[in-house]
Amino acid sequence: MSTRLSTSTSTVRAPQATWILAVAEMRLMTREWAAMVFAFAFPVLLMLILAGVFGTEPSEEYGGATPDDYYVADYVAVPLGALALIGLPVMVAGYRERGVLRRFASAGVPVGVVLAAQALVTVVLVVLGATAVLAVAAPVYGVPAIQRPGMVLVGLALGTVVMLGIGLVLGMLARTTRSAQALGLLAFFPMWLLGAGGPPRAVMPEPMQVVSDVLPLGRVSAAIRESWLGTSSIGADLTALLAWLLIVGVLTVLARRRLR
């Protein structure tokens, strides 16, 4: 029985499929700006407000930096938080809820490939969001010089992987788009206020400092900010992020089973 087709015309491999979907998603994104307004406007607005409120005098509470420099460097990580914790889960849960994942699965595209494409799109948006923060800060407060660019990149890269992982897990756990949004907001606001964009850790009482240290987004913004301003070493932050990477890895495997 010669029923086997030749394999020369095989369907595409996973990395290529991820790329095809990511490009298509990017195109869709350009038509869905309304959904992205929060992730882009919120960090820029808050950066403008906080850097303006706390002035330009170097301060101990800000690790010896000026508050405006502190908040400009700090807010580089906030778009990552908003996009990974709110945007990504809503996207993943929405695709599952509406049957888009099934549509791609029936074309032989594994769920993992669709999720990877969405994560890739989120990375592009994170870069755009961080660029927007810096572009708005430049004429208003100025962008502080980067003291340790290599470490900034390490913090940004590791932080992106961890935060995207958390976003994917939230998206896989949420049953509906609405619950994904609720979970995302619930995850984002404490992380933002207590670590990445709220009051500096030094002014917090000890219990809040402990909470702040545990939350991953604070570690990401600290790693970026401290190496950007050269104020302190980021060893502890990177260690905490590596621990989070491990946790997220385990959670991803567990959550992935729910999609089966």
Add this chain to the structure above:
Amino acid sequence: MTQPFISVHNLSKRYGGRQVLHDVTFEAYRGEILGIVGRNGMGKTTTVEIVQGLRDRDGGQVDVAGHDPAHDRSALREVVGAQLQSCALPDRMRVDEALRVFTRLAGDVVDWRELREQWGLTQLGRSAYGGLSGGERQRLFIALALANRPRVVFLDELTQGLDPVARQDTWRLVRQVRDRGATVVLVTHDMEEAHLLCDRVVLLHQGRVSAVGTPRELAAGVCGGVRISFSAQPVDLSGIESVPGVATVRHDGTTAEVTGSAVAAVTVAAELARRGLAPHDYDVHRPGLAEAFLLLTTPPANESETVTPQVGAR
């Protein structure tokens, strides 16, 4: 017929402790539309998802074009096209984009413009998925299911929620898919659709195959014969019950109703003609798949009428 293109033998599946498929056995041949029919929740979708390699099975053998779906998923991807139940595309994705993305994912074995042309989607190229009507969506989905030039296409509840015109259009498209040489496996709970569209049907009930055959075979085999009605005077009908093929004759004063085997449709007409009667409303009702299905799947609780199915699971 030649060798089966799909063969499923003693397939079984459990969800948790619940057995949803018991020894399901059937075959599909090249170039036919095979209907997997039954009520909702009877295991139709589970069956086709296992055959497509989207779900694991607990027992039995499945072969699709020489591949075992449980082991050769990537090989199967090249042979199988599918439209699953409750699927969607992103609302803002345009028809052209969808066609391009799915043909690229399938390795560009089909030109997306050709697909667009063939399935009448050219006018809709720039329309977003979210703005398409139900019928247009199904047309797009059929086109997408063919993006890898599959040899078997699975279509699950394709016409659910479509208006009658869109349903007819979709049926025409499904016949086109078959006429271009693909085997079509159509999952439906709509007996009219199965009767009109399928070359053969597999009737699933409570996770078991309760009948296999052409829609006509099943209807005739299960319901047995025809029902004839026409207007006539009682006096005209004496002796009709002894005409070959006739089982019962009833008359309510104006209308006669005769039941019997299929041949009665002709013998009763001939007898009436011989007596010089030509009732203008002579009507022969052949039971459809829907009636056969009801008889096969309704528990024989009605004491008055018990019908024994005559068609077995083979």
